[in-house]
Amino acid sequence: MLHPQKKDILVANAKNPKYSGVIPPVVTPRTAAGDIDVQGLKNVVEHLINGGVTGLFVLGSSGEVPYLTNAERELVVGTIREANAGRVALIVGANEQTTARVIEEGAKMIALGADALVVTTPYYALSNVAEVEEHFRAIHEALKIDIFAYDVPVRTHVKLAVSSAVKLAKEGVIVGVKDSSGDDVSFRQLLLATADIEGFSVFTGHEVVVDGALLGGAHGVVPGLGNVDPAGYRRLFDAAVAGDWATAAAEQNRLADVFEIVYTPDSSRVSGGAAGLGAFKTAMVAMGLFDSNAMSAPMEALNADEATAIKAILTRTGLL
C-alpha cells in the first residue's frame, strides 16, 4: 500500500512519522429513510481528498461507529475504500469492548482494506493499567498491522496513561496515538516522551487547539470538523509545517469560529453525542454533499432552525 500523499508533507516536528497531516474521521451520511447513503459517502470522500487530507479515519466516533450494525460497518468501509481508490491511507476503527472481540473486528477490517487500525482501551469492562497494555499487545500480536491507540476517556472512561503509550510505542505495538482526551498536559508529555521513536505519530482529535498541538510537536490532526472544512485544516497544517505560526493561529481561530456550529443545537432536545455530529452533517447538507442530516437512531437530527443558524456560521466563515 502506497501513501503517495505523504511525499508532499514536510512535518514540522517529527522523526519521520509514518502517518501525518490531516486525517478526518469520516461521517456516515444516512438517507431520510435511515439507510447508509452510499453516494453521499462517496461524495464526502471526494470532498475530503479534494480538501487535501492525507488520510481517512474510518469508523470513528464521528462516523457513528457505535451505532452501526456489522453489515453497515462493512458497507461503510467498502464504500470508502472504493471511493478512495488508494489515494490516501485508510485508518479504520476496530471498535469493540475487549481484546478478543477487537481482534475479530480488526481482522474483518483488514480484510476490507484497512491500512491501519484504531483501537480504544477496553470499555464496559473494568480494567487496570496492566490489562490495557496487554490488550494492545494481544491485538498487535494477533493482527500484525499498524495500530493507533485511541485515547477517548469521555467514551471509554479510561485515560490511556502516558507511561503505557510510551511503553507500547517503544515495543512497536502501536505506531501512534489519536488523542481525544482533552488533557493537553499529558498530550505534551506524550509528545516529548516519544519524540525519538522513529516513525511514531501523535494526533490530536480536538478541533480548536490544533495550532498549539502542532507547535508542541504533534504530527497530525483527526478533526471531526475536518468533514466540513478539510481545506482549512490543511492550510493550518501547512502553515505550521512552514513555521508560519501567526497564519496557523489565524486559521485556527477561523476554524474555532466554524466549530461554533456544534453549539447551535438545543441541548434540552439533542444529546451531546448528536449535537456535534448532527451539526457536521447539517453543515454538509448545506454544502450540498448529501441530502439528509439524519442520524442513527435513536439520535435526533437537527431541525430547521438549527440548520439556519449553522448556515449563518458557514457564511460568516467563508464556507457558503
Added chain:
Amino acid sequence: MLHPQKKDILVANAKNPKYSGVIPPVVTPRTAAGDIDVQGLKNVVEHLINGGVTGLFVLGSSGEVPYLTNAERELVVGTIREANAGRVALIVGANEQTTARVIEEGAKMIALGADALVVTTPYYALSNVAEVEEHFRAIHEALKIDIFAYDVPVRTHVKLAVSSAVKLAKEGVIVGVKDSSGDDVSFRQLLLATADIEGFSVFTGHEVVVDGALLGGAHGVVPGLGNVDPAGYRRLFDAAVAGDWATAAAEQNRLADVFEIVYTPDSSRVSGGAAGLGAFKTAMVAMGLFDSNAMSAPMEALNADEATAIKAILTRTGLL
C-alpha cells in the same frame, strides 16, 4: 415457557411480579487453556438450581460477557439452556453499545432460548434521557420479549433515571429493572413508584444489602456471589418472604462475610473487574465445581496465596 419454580415463591412486597427470587448472573468457567469449560458450566447450573435459584441471568457482567466472542456467547447460552432444561427462567444479556446492535444481539439470544433479555443503557455513545428511553422502546418494539433494564452506571457511565424506568414500566416496554447502580435512594424511589404496576419486578444486584432491599419491596436479587452460595441467598429471600427479618439480616451478615473473598486479591496486580469475578471463580474451584480459575484475557487469574485466603473465608462461613 413455564416458570414452575415461581409457583413456590410468595413475594413479600410485590404486586404479582412475573419474575422474582434469586437469579444469579452465571459465571463462565474457562479451562486453563482459555476455552469455555462446557462441563464446568453445566456443573454451575446444577449447583445453582440445587441451591434454589429461581432463574439464571446469563451473559451478565459476572459471566464476563464483554470478553466473550460471539461464538463463545452462543456456546454459553446454548450450554446453559440445555443444562437448565426448562427448570428455571433464562434471562439473557443482549450486551451491545447501541440500539440497532442490541436488537441484532437480542434476536440471536431469543433464537438461542432466552425467556427474557437484559439490556443496558447505551454505552460508548454519549446519550441523553430521551435517547435512553427511545433505545428501550425500539428494542422492545423490534423483539417483543420481556426486557429488563440493567442499570449499571459503573460500566455504562449513564444512570438510568427513575423517571425513565417508571415511564418505560408503565408503557409495558420493560418488565423489570436490574439495579446495580449502588444508589439505594433511587432504588427505593423506583420501588415506590412502580409498586402498583402489575407484574413489574425490581432486582438488586448488590450482594450485601439484599435484606434492606427486600424490606423496601424488592422482588429479587441478582447476586454475583450467588454463584458461590445460592442456598444462602435463597434462605435470605425465604426469610424475607416469611417476614422473619432478623433471620434475613443474620443471613445477609453471613453472606457479607463470604463477600470478603472479593477483597483478597492484590489490587496492585488484579484489576477491579478481575478481582470480584476471579474470587467467585476461585471459590468455586475450591468447592469442586470446575478445575480452573482462569479468566478471559487479558484479566489475570487469582494466585495461590489469594486462593488460600479465599478458602479460609469459605471455611469460616460454612461453605467448605
Added chain:
Amino acid sequence: MLHPQKKDILVANAKNPKYSGVIPPVVTPRTAAGDIDVQGLKNVVEHLINGGVTGLFVLGSSGEVPYLTNAERELVVGTIREANAGRVALIVGANEQTTARVIEEGAKMIALGADALVVTTPYYALSNVAEVEEHFRAIHEALKIDIFAYDVPVRTHVKLAVSSAVKLAKEGVIVGVKDSSGDDVSFRQLLLATADIEGFSVFTGHEVVVDGALLGGAHGVVPGLGNVDPAGYRRLFDAAVAGDWATAAAEQNRLADVFEIVYTPDSSRVSGGAAGLGAFKTAMVAMGLFDSNAMSAPMEALNADEATAIKAILTRTGLL
C-alpha cells in the same frame, strides 16, 4: 454533659453506642431580609425535641454551614445551645478545608457548647488515604472531644475508606461515622467491621433508606427531612428497635413520600443545593415554624408554585 434521652433508647443492633437515635441536621432559618431568624431557630429546636429527637446536628450541610459567616455560625450554635438547655446532645460541625483550620474551628465550637464535633475529610485540598487518617488523628489529639467522621463525597469529593474509618474507630479517634456517601455496600461493611467496637455509632444521612440501614445495624439517622417530620423518624426508629420491621418499612415509605417535596423545585432555576434545603424550609414555613423560606445568598428561595406543591405533599402525608 448528660444525655438523658439516651436512657430511653434500646438500640436494635449495637454494642452500647454512646450516640444513637434520631439526630437531625438543624436548618438555619433566615428572615426575608437575610438575617438569621433567631426566634425561628428556637422554634425549630422545640419542634425537633417535641418530635422525639435524641440529638441535634448543628452546622451541617442542611444548616447551610458553608454559607454562614463566622459570626453567623456562632450565633446559630449559641442560639441552639440555649434553646436546647441540655435536653439532648449537641453534635456540631467544624467545617473547614483542612486540619489546622478545623482545629481552630472546632475549638470555637467546643467553647460554644458542642458535646461532639462532626468533621469531614479535607476538601479543596487533594489528599490521599494516609493524609485523611492523619487529619482525623491530629484533630482528635488537639481537641480531645468526641468526633464523628462525616463521609460526604458529594461535597468533599473524597470517599472515606471503610478501612480508614475502622482504623480510626479502633484507635479511639472517632466515636462514629455520619454516612452521606450514598454507598450502601460500604455502609454495611462499615457496620460489620465496627460491630464489636464498644460505644461506636454509625449513622445514615439518607432519608429514604433508614429502615434498611437500621436492619443492617445502624445506630442512628441524621435526616435533613427530620426537620420537617421528626416524629416520623422517631416512630421509624422505635419500630426498628422493637423489631417491628413491617411498621418500620411502612413508616419509611410514608417518609419517602414526604421526601418528594425536594423534587418539586424547578431544576432549571434552583440549584441542587438549594432544592432540598429550600423544600425543607418551605415545608416548615407551611407548618408555621418560621416566617420566611429565604436561603443564604446566592441560593434562590422556592417560589409560590413550589410552595403549593409542597403543601399538597404535606397534606397527603398527614403533616398538614
Added chain:
Amino acid sequence: MLHPQKKDILVANAKNPKYSGVIPPVVTPRTAAGDIDVQGLKNVVEHLINGGVTGLFVLGSSGEVPYLTNAERELVVGTIREANAGRVALIVGANEQTTARVIEEGAKMIALGADALVVTTPYYALSNVAEVEEHFRAIHEALKIDIFAYDVPVRTHVKLAVSSAVKLAKEGVIVGVKDSSGDDVSFRQLLLATADIEGFSVFTGHEVVVDGALLGGAHGVVPGLGNVDPAGYRRLFDAAVAGDWATAAAEQNRLADVFEIVYTPDSSRVSGGAAGLGAFKTAMVAMGLFDSNAMSAPMEALNADEATAIKAILTRTGLL
C-alpha cells in the same frame, strides 16, 4: 498602585490587558518546626522578581492556602507585600467556600495590600450556573476591586462555564480568568469570546502548555513551576511576545522537562496535592532559597531519595 513592570511588556495577543506576563503562585516555605519561614518567603519573592515575573499570585493552591490558618494567611500576605515593596502586582487569593465568606476574606486581603483578588467558584456547596454568576457579582459589588475568576475544577468540582466567564467579563465583574481547568478547548473559546474586551486577561495555570496557550492568545501564565524557574517562563513569554515561536516551544520543552520533578515522589506515600508542591519546595531548597521542604500537615515532605532525583533533573535542565 503602579504596575511599572507592565510598561515593558508587549503582549502578543491582547487588547491592552491590565495584567499580563508571568505571575507565579508563590509557595509558602515552612521551617522544619512547621512555622511559616518568613525569611525564606522573602527570599522567594526576591528570586521571583529577579527572574522577571510581572506579578505575584499570593495564597494560591501552590501557596498551600487551604492549609494555612487565618493568622498564617495574614503573615504570608504581609511578608510578601513588604518584600515586594510595590515592585510588581499582588494578586491575592480570597479562598473560602461561599459568597459571604469570600467577601469577609477578600476585605481582609485588601486591607493587607492586595491589588486584585483571585476567587474560585463556590465549593463544598452544590451550586448551579446562576449561583456561580451571582457569587462573583456579589463579591465584586461588595469589594469593588479587580477580581480574577479562578477556574480549578479539580478542587472545586465545578467548571466555570465559558458563557459565565464571558458574561461576567462583559459586565465588568471580573478582569480576568486564571484557568487551571485542563480544558484547552474551553480555554481557546474563552480567549476568542473575550478578545474584544478592553483590559481583560486570560491566564493559564498549566506549566507545560504555555507556548500553545500564548499562541492562542493568552495574556499570562500562573505556573507553580515558576517558583523554581521564573526566568525560564519569562524567556518563554518574551519569545512569544516577539513572535519567535520556535524559541518559545523550545523553552517550553525545557520547562516540561523541569516539570518532571513533580513525578519523582512515590505516589503510594505522597498525595497528589503534596507531590507537586513538595517537588517545587524540594527544588527550591536545592537551589538555596530556604532550608526545609516541610509541608503543611498532614502532607508529607519529600524524602532524600526524591530530593536526589529532583537535583538530577535540575542539573540536566541547567538550574543547578
